[in-house]
Amino acid sequence: MAIDQDSVLRTLLAERSKLLGYIASILPDEQLAEDIFQEVSVAAVRKHRQINSVTHLMGWLRKAARLSALEMRRDRRMHPMLFDTDVLDALEEQWGGEDEQSSSDQMEMLRKCLEKLGRYPRQLIELRYGEGISGAVLAERVGRKVRAVYVALNRAHRSLAECVERGLRQASYEDEKGPSHA
Amino acid sequence: MPDPHYPTPPAQSGPFDVELASLRYLDRIIDAGEMARLSAALKADHASRVKFIRICVSMRQLREIFAARGAPVRSEPHAFEVEAALLQLAEQASRSGQPASVLIQPDRLKPRPAVAPYRRMYGIAAGILVLASMAAALFLTHGSSAHPAGIASMAGTLDAAWLGPPPSVDTPLPRAELKLLSGFAILHFDNGAKVVVEGPARFTPQPGGIALADGSLSALVPPPARGFCVQTRRATIIDLGTEFGVHTGDNGNTDLEVFQGRVSVQAIGLAEGGGAETVTADSARQVTGGAISEVPFQASAMVRVDQVDRWVAARTATPFERWKAWSERVRREPDVIAYYTFDPAGHPPDRLPNLASTGESLDGILAGAEGLPTWATGRWGTKGALEFHRGTTQHVILAGSHGPDRLDFSGSETANPFTIAVWVKAAPSQMYSAALVSRGPGASEQFTIDIFKGRFRAFVRRRGGYGSLGSTAQSEVAPSGRWQYVVAVYDPAHGALSLYIDGTLAGLAKSVPPKLIPAGSNVSFGSRLAVTKQFTDTLDGAIDELTIWGRALSPEQVLENYVSGKPE
Numbered sequence: 001m002a003i004d005q006d007s008v009l010r011t012l013l014a015e016r017s018k019l020l021g022y023i024a025s026i027l028p029d030e031q032l033a034e035d036i037f038q039e040v041s042v043a044a045v046r047k048h049r050q051i052n053s054v055t056h057l058m059g060w061l062r063k064a065a066r067l068s069a070l071e072m073r074r075d076r077r078m079h080p081m082l083f084d085t086d087v088l089d090a091l092e093e094q095w096g097g098e099d100e101q102s103s104s105d106q107m108e109m110l111r112k113c114l115e116k117l118g119r120y121p122r123q124l125i126e127l128r129y130g131e132g133i134s135g136a137v138l139a140e141r142v143g144r145k146v147r148a149v150y151v152a153l154n155r156a157h158r159s160l161a162e163c164v165e166r167g168l169r170q171a172s173y174e175d176e177k178g179p180s181h182a
Numbered sequence: 183m184p185d186p187h188y189p190t191p192p193a194q195s196g197p198f199d200v201e202l203a204s205l206r207y208l209d210r211i212i213d214a215g216e217m218a219r220l221s222a223a224l225k226a227d228h229a230s231r232v233k234f235i236r237i238c239v240s241m242r243q244l245r246e247i248f249a250a251r252g253a254p255v256r257s258e259p260h261a262f263e264v265e266a267a268l269l270q271l272a273e274q275a276s277r278s279g280q281p282a283s284v285l286i287q288p289d290r291l292k293p294r295p296a297v298a299p300y301r302r303m304y305g306i307a308a309g310i311l312v313l314a315s316m317a318a319a320l321f322l323t324h325g326s327s328a329h330p331a332g333i334a335s336m337a338g339t340l341d342a343a344w345l346g347p348p349p350s351v352d353t354p355l356p357r358a359e360l361k362l363l364s365g366f367a368i369l370h371f372d373n374g375a376k377v378v379v380e381g382p383a384r385f386t387p388q389p390g391g392i393a394l395a396d397g398s399l400s401a402l403v404p405p406p407a408r409g410f411c412v413q414t415r416r417a418t419i420i421d422l423g424t425e426f427g428v429h430t431g432d433n434g435n436t437d438l439e440v441f442q443g444r445v446s447v448q449a450i451g452l453a454e455g456g457g458a459e460t461v462t463a464d465s466a467r468q469v470t471g472g473a474i475s476e477v478p479f480q481a482s483a484m485v486r487v488d489q490v491d492r493w494v495a496a497r498t499a500t501p502f503e504r505w506k507a508w509s510e511r512v513r514r515e516p517d518v519i520a521y522y523t524f525d526p527a528g529h530p531p532d533r534l535p536n537l538a539s540t541g542e543s544l545d546g547i548l549a550g551a552e553g554l555p556t557w558a559t560g561r562w563g564t565k566g567a568l569e570f571h572r573g574t575t576q577h578v579i580l581a582g583s584h585g586p587d588r589l590d591f592s593g594s595e596t597a598n599p600f601t602i603a604v605w606v607k608a609a610p611s612q613m614y615s616a617a618l619v620s621r622g623p624g625a626s627e628q629f630t631i632d633i634f635k636g637r638f639r640a641f642v643r644r645r646g647g648y649g650s651l652g653s654t655a656q657s658e659v660a661p662s663g664r665w666q667y668v669v670a671v672y673d674p675a676h677g678a679l680s681l682y683i684d685g686t687l688a689g690l691a692k693s694v695p696p697k698l699i700p701a702g703s704n705v706s707f708g709s710r711l712a713v714t715k716q717f718t719d720t721l722d723g724a725i726d727e728l729t730i731w732g733r734a735l736s737p738e739q740v741l742e743n744y745v746s747g748k749p750e
Contacts, residue, residue: 018239024242025234083221115433129247136736146676150209151202154199154202
C-alpha cells in the first residue's frame, strides 16, 4: 500500500537533519546539500504512490540523494577530498540502521545537553553552527590555532554525544519502568 | 609514478582520531594523509562508521537547533516606553521649576528590578512603579540635565543583509523588530548614543534604549545619553557613562563587555533590590538564568563603534584614502612580519623601510651592479614604487634576514604558514623566472613568487628537496602591464599552497610538503640568486607594496586586501 503525501512530508520534516547529514557525508557542502535535499524532497512527494512505507521512503530518499550528490560532485570539480564509492558503500548499511533512532527524541535531548555544556565549548558550538563561522575565522575570533579549535569542537561534540546517549538511555529506562510512585 | 608536484603525504604515525578527522572532512579542511586514514578506518571498522555518522547528524542537528531561534521579544508595551514617559514627566517638572520629588517620591527609590515574562499578570503595573523609581533615580542623579529619551535612526550599514525590507538610512526607525542577517547596522539615537549591531541579530529600537532578542551590539554613550538601556531576555543593562558590548544567544544568556566607564547590569529573575552589579572598564559579566558571573574580558570579542565607523568611512573614500586606511591598519597587525609601501620620502634613497612592528632589522637595501632600482610612481600619483630592469642584477635585499629569523618558515618540526602579497606591474613580454620575491639560491629556494613561462607562479621546496620542486602553484594569469595583486598562501595545516591574482584563486598545489628547506640566503625582491649565487632573473617592471604575514590568510581576507588596495 502506498504511503500518503502527508506522511512523506512529516518524515521529511522529522528526518531533515539525518538526511542532510547523509548528503554531507557524500558532498560536504552545506549549500549543495540543501539543494539536493530540496530536489529529492520534491521528487519523493511526487512519487509517493511508488513508496509503500516510511522505511522504504528513507531508503529511497538516501538512494536518490546519493545519485544526485555523486552527479553534482562530478559536475563541480571543486571538492578534491571526497570519499570513494567503496567508503560510501561501507557507510550505507550503518545509515540504514540510523532509521531506527527517533530524530525528534535525539534533537530534544541534544537541546537539553547543549544547556549543560561548559561556556567555552558552547560558545564555539554556537559560533560554528549557530552563526556559521568557519573554523579558521573561529580560531581568529577566540585567538587559538585552527587545529586547537577543532580539537575543542571535537571534544564538545563528544560530550554532547555522550550526554544525548545517556539521556536517551535514561528516558528509555524510565519508559520501561513506568511512572514512579512517591 | 607519483607526481613530483603533488607528492604523496608522508605516512603519519600515532593514534588517529576518527571524530576529529570527520569534523575536518565535513568542514572541507581535511588533508590528504588524514583523508586516507579516515577512508581506511571507515572501510574497516564499524565503530568508526558509527562515530562518523554521529558527527554528520549532530552537525546538522546543531544547525537546525540554532536556526530555530528562541522566543521573540515580548510583545506587550515595552518598559522603555514607560520609562521614556516618566523621564519626560521629570523633565517637565524641571522646566516648571518643581522638584522631581513632587512628582516622584524619593522614598520609592529602589534599584530597578527586572520585568520577567512570567510576571505578565501584573507586569505593566509593577513596571510603572519600578520604572518610576528608576526614572526618579536618573533624574535626581542628573538634575535638569536629564535628557528626554530619543528614538533611533539608521545612520548607515556595512555589508548588511536584512530579513524583510531594509530600513532606510537617515530616517527614523520604526519601533518594530528588525532582523539583520549579516553585516553591521549603525544606529544613532536622538540623545547622542551610537549603537552598532552586528548580524545576525534581532533588535527593536526603543526610546532611550534597545531591546536585543539575539545577536551582538556595541554602544558608545556620551554623557547626555547616560542611562541608555539594553534589554535582553535575561538581563537589563544600563549605561552609567561608557562604551560597552552585549551579546545574547538564542537561549537568552547575555555576555557584557565594558570597554570604558561603568555599566549597571541586572539579571532578570533576581529578587527586587538584589543582584544589580556595577561593571567597570576592562571587565566582563555573563548573565545566565538569573545569575551574574564574572568572566574573562575579551576586548576583541565584539566590534567597537569607532571601528565600524572607520570601515564605513574607508568604503566611501577615494581608492587612495581607502588604501591608506588599510595600510595603517595592516602595519599594526601582530602577524605582519614585514611590510613595505615603497614610498621614497623620508629615508635614504638606497633603503626600503620595513613598516611592520619588526622594524628596521628587516629594512630592504637597494642594490645592483648596473645601478640601483629606480624610484617611480606607484598605483597612485602620490605613491611610490621601485622599478627593476630586465638584464640587470637590480634587486632589494633584506640584509637582516640572513640565517634563522622570522622570515625563515622552515620551522623546527613542521613548517610555519605564511602569506606573501605583492602589488606588481610587470611587462607582458616577460617569460622566464622573473622573481618578485624569493628566498634561497637557485635550486634550493625556500619560497619564490615569480613569472614562469609568461605566467605568475609560486613554489616552495621541501626539506632535502634540492633541485626538485616541492609544490608549485602555477597560474594561467599573465602579467598585464597594469598593477596586479599577487598573493601566495602557504598553509601546511591544510596542505595547500594557493596563488591568488587580484583576489581570485589562480593556482593551487593540493598537497604541500610539511617541512621546508632551511633558508639558505637573504630574502630578495625583484630578482633572485642563481645557483652561482649571482642575482639573475630580474623583473621587468615595478613593485609598489609588499606584505609578509606569518600566517595563512583566508580567501576572504585576500579578497578584502585586494579590494582595499586596488587602484580604481
